[in-house]
Amino acid sequence: MNLQDTLSKYVKQAVKDIFNAELEAVEFQATRKEFAGDITVVVFPMLRVVKGNPVQIGEQIGAYLVEHVEEVKAYNVVKGFLNVEIDDAYYLNFFTSIAGNEDYGFVTPEPNDKAIMVEYSSPNTNKPLHLGHIRNNLLGYSVAEILKASGKKVYKTQIINDRGIHICKSMLAWKRYGNGETPESTGLKGDKLVGNYYVKFDQEYKNEIQDLVAQGLSEEDAKKQAPILLEAQDMLRQWEAGDKEVVDLWTKMNGWVYDGFDITYKNLGVDFDHLYYESQTYLLGKEFVTEGLKSGVFYKKEDGSVWCDLTEDGLDEKLVLRADGTAVYMTQDIGTAIQRIKDHPDVGGMVYTVGNEQDYHFQVLFLILKKLGFDWAKNLYHLSYGMVDLPSGKMKSREGTVVDADDLVDEMAATAKEISDELGKLDGYTEAEKIELYKTIGLGALKYYILKVDPKKRILFDPKESIDFQGNTGPFIQYTYARIQSILRKAGSALEGAYADIELHEKEKELLKQLQLFPEVVQNAAFNHSPALIANYTYDLVKEFNSFYQNVSILGADNDNDKNFRVQLSKMVGVVVKNAFSLLGINVPERM
Known part of the structure; x- marks a missing residue:
């Protein structure tokens, strides 16, 4: 039982014993900095069942807690707030129980529990991944890792949209204008080469529309009758009929795209357990x-x-x-959901990571599956997220104005290099170490900036702002982690063990309180499908550590007991930062 549960039990008992009243729930909040105390019981809501002066009620409950609860050493009442002081031994016992636990905060799945399937990415094979896909991938991957850490078995999946008119547009443009060029002959990633022909199709289509309008057609008719569009539609019919030449071209160009996607996924640090292809699922349902x-x-x-x-x-x-x-898309999605349960009978729920423009689609899909009588349909969740904007404005794939995912990852590393060089932080690094670190910082900055925002909110992404080494950023947290590793290297072999004789400094206690919260934050983040809860918890932990670092001497402590405790406390903060960042898909550098 945690502290809050213990106090809640005794506050309810106090109200029953003293006032002969039943209290349904106890409201807690953090004690304000200007008052003594570790946790505050809010008295005002009790006035519904207990009549009287809130200060006097607080005094009576406080005295009861001191008498009956071993962990409570003192209390004070300010207006309707009962501030409770907790004995140091409670926090030291807690720390002894977690010290050295590298998996602190994570729960191992039970073998027979139902699994959750998390779908994310799910791109079209007519263009490279872009900034919008980055938010999708980072969210889906992170939610999968958080669910895993909360004690669930998880499958990561995607459905690749590898058929349809948009695919045929790229194929037709390459057939007409490609002169047989390949990723090898151009030196381009396959997804970028195919994406260039998607843009080329749109350019030629617009030219044909203009020509037809000049010949007297309305714009609406011209859009329907442009020869290049009619030919693409015919190509789709040929593909569906199994025409060998068209299917061979489709297989070849999709192969180029898959190779390109694999590189991007590796660069982003995301992966999948199972893949589904629309070409294999579009007849399901x-x-x-x-x-x-x-x-x-x-x-x-x-x-x-x-x-x-x-x-x-x-x-x-x-x-x-x-x-x-x-069939329509809804039919296909019904069939695909059912197929996934057939393929993985241990799956009891699914998470779909898809932009908020599809909110209504998923409302309908989930409702239809419930009506069809599938029990698991009650455990379907749409991880809906907002658009990502750049200071330069909105992106359009067919016009070639998207922010390419690979380019953005490279730009983040370049920005990290520029800022690190200005700060002069990397003396003594080899060139290879520097390049690796720039990637770690750049990617960490990108992931943290996107994941610290509630998924439902729209984001304005500013690459430069995200790589600030101060404030609520990935690099600030990575730098603090590296600082902790530096302390540990200097400390050498500080002893682990019991810490019963230590009198806690206020900053040590605040840090221990923050560490205590981590398992609950993981569970809340899993329940709410929100990496933002993990990100912002980690920032609060790191702020608390930096305050501790500035106010308490770690290696220069007055005695070995205090020194050992502070070194081990720092080490545990490092473990939690690393664990929390792993849930966001972010690496932490050992030095920086």
Whole structure:
């Protein structure tokens, strides 16, 4: 039982014994810095069941706690706030229980527990990954790691959108204008080469529209009748019919893109356990439409199209099968979800990392799956996130104005180099060590800047601001971690052990309180699917450590007991920073 649970139990008992009243819940808050105390009980909400002066009520409960709770050594009451002081022994016992535990805060999954599948990335194979994909990948990967740390078994997956008209546009442009060029012949990553032809298609398409408008067509008709678009649509029909030449070209160009994606994923430090391809899933789901028609979940209109009426649930009617019998995205998503459970019977829930423009789609998908009677559908979650903007404005893939993911990662490393060189922090490093460190700092800055924001909020990303070595940034936290490692190297072999005879400095106690919170923060972050809770906790921990570092002498302590304790306390802060950052996919440097 943690301290808050213990105090809650005894405060309720105090109210019962003293005032003969039942208290449903106890409200706590952190004690304000200007008052003595470690945790504060808020008395005002108790006035619903206990009549009287809040100060006198607080005094009576405080006296009860001192008498009955071993950990409580003193109290004071300020207006309606009961500030409780906790004995040092409580914090020292806590520290003894975690010291040296490299996995502190992490829970091992139970063998028979249901797994969670986390889907993220899921790109189209007609262009490279861009800044929007970066937020998606970082969020999905981090949430998967947090769920794992909270005690869940996790599968990371993506569905690669490798079919459709957008793929055929790149294929057709390469066929027309590519002159047989390849990633090898151009020196370009395959996804970038294919992306260039997606842009080329759009340029040629616009030219043809202008020509048709000049010949007297309306712009709307010109958009539908442009020869290059008609040819791309025909190519899609040929692909669906299994035309060998078209399928071979599709296989070759998708292969180039996959190779390019693999490099980007490696650079970003994200991975997957299982891959799904839209070319293999786009026909799934139709059989469940038939089942749903029989059970009354769906109904058929006169034209033969099949719909789901969700108006009683506050939504609208949703098409699940066109009149010609072809599937829509909703049909495919229904089929893919069911297929994943067939492939992984131990999966009991799924997290979909997809931008907030798809909020309604997922509301509908989850509701339909529930109506179809799938028990696991109640454990589906849409990890919805906002757009990422740059100071320069909005991105458009087809116009070639996106911020390429690889370029951004390189730019972050270059910015880290520039700032590190200005600060002169890397004396004595070899060139290879410097390059590796620039990557670690640059990528850490990028990931932290994006993940410290609540997923639902839109982000304005400023690369330079993210690499500041002061404030709520990745590099500031990495620098503090490196400082701790420096202390440990200088300390040599400080002893671990019991610390019963130590009188805690106020800054040591604050640091211990912060360390105590970590397991709960991991659980909250998992429950809320929010890496921001981990990021901002880590910043608070590091701020608390720096305050401790500035106010308490670690290596120059008055005696060996205090020195050993402070070294071990610093080491444990380092462990938690490393563990927390691993959940964000961020590496920490041993020196900086």
